[in-house]
Amino acid sequence: MVPQTIDLLKKQLPVHQESLLLTGHTTTGLVLVDVVNGFCTVGAGNLAPRQPDKQISEMVQESVRLARVFCDKKWPVFAFLDSHHPDIPEDPYPPHCIVGTDESNLVPALQWLENEPNVTLRRKDCIDGFLGSIEKDGSNMFVNWVQSNQIKAILVVGICTDICVLDFVCTTLSARNHRLLAPLEDVIVYSHGCATFDIPVEIAKTAEDVIAHPQELMHHIGLYMSKGRGAKVVSEVSFDTKEP
Ligand SMILES: [Zn+2]
DSSP states (O other): OOHHHHHHHHHHSOOOOEEEEEOSSSOEEEEEEOOBHHHHSTTSSTTSOSSOOHHHHHHHHHHHHHHHHHHHTTOOEEEEEEOBOTTSOOTTSOSOSBTTSGGGSBOGGGGGGGGOTTEEEEEESSSOTTGGGBOTTSOBHHHHHHHHTTOSEEEEEEEOTTTHHHHHHHHHHHHHHTTSSTTOOEEEEEEEEEEOOOBOHHHHTTSTTOOOBOHHHHHHHHHHHHHHTTOEEEEEEEEOTTOO
16 A cells, blocks of 8 residues: 555544553553464464564564563563464464464563463463453453452553454453453553554455455554544553662
């Protein structure tokens, strides 16, 4: 898509982005959505980038930066890992992130999270992580995490801005409005900590059943939809270094 067209569309769908300063006064949890090889590591699988991708690399880099600070400060972190049973396909997507393969594991730069005491990992077999947190007994691991840590705000990063991030954000906002997530108040999406995949329209036209998915525009639309549902969108996240 020509850059002028994207600029025109962004003007019609403006997303005002604030900057976020985390001080520790408000209990904030970091939520990582599917920063796994199957979506982020070049050549790792059917839904992984085919070649190095700037937006995805930046998302991984920013996820690592935030995860490091949160872990240093012993703040709560919740990480979703897309993980599917080989016999249960996830329409409309081709097989991806099959349990037991490296596709369903955190990217190499985040594997250390597995040993951090403040990190909760959740393998999910659906797009929406809120639904993917439901246990067999009906309890919800994400809801329990919010409540047991008394989380007032969540900062959401990951992939894809317009799919798994968006669905999780929308359901979480509905659950919050329905008073299922007290004391959660704010759902904050970090734009540079999110990314989506790229299928330019010219490529989509050459194959059957392939839907065009221009990366920059769809990333923007994901942010726009999140904001429209009541999330805050920020383009900068910094920390008050005076805080312990
Ligand atoms: Zn999946």
